[in-house]
Amino acid sequence: MEPRQPGNKKMPDFDQLNDRVIAESTSEPMIVIKTNLDPKDSTENNPYYHNGEVRNPKAFKAYFEE
Template identity: 70%
Template sequence: MEPKQPGNKKMPDFDKLNDRIIAEIPSQPMLVIKTNLDPKNVTDNNPYYQSRDINDPKEFKEYFEE
């Protein structure tokens, strides 16, 4: 039996979306808190930042500054 309203025709194909970061589910709960003691530059002391591995540094900074 076909659904009566299968979905929105204007919705993009999920596999073609490139503006999202889809991460693996962590094995343990995690709490991340940003404080006034954090460095102003998100690349300072950031274990995820290695300049040779980052394709788009602007996108990286925007992600961590949110």
């Protein structure tokens, strides 16, 4: 009996994917809290926003402004 190889044969190997970033986990636990002191605009003082260089600004604001 042949061993089964589940999955789609057309999918590239996970190590070959270059369209996403997978961050390493931190060694310490983190907590992020949104307060009323945070800026109303999610692009203000945001290290992930660089002079309008965002592929999808609507999705960016939706993610950070929840």
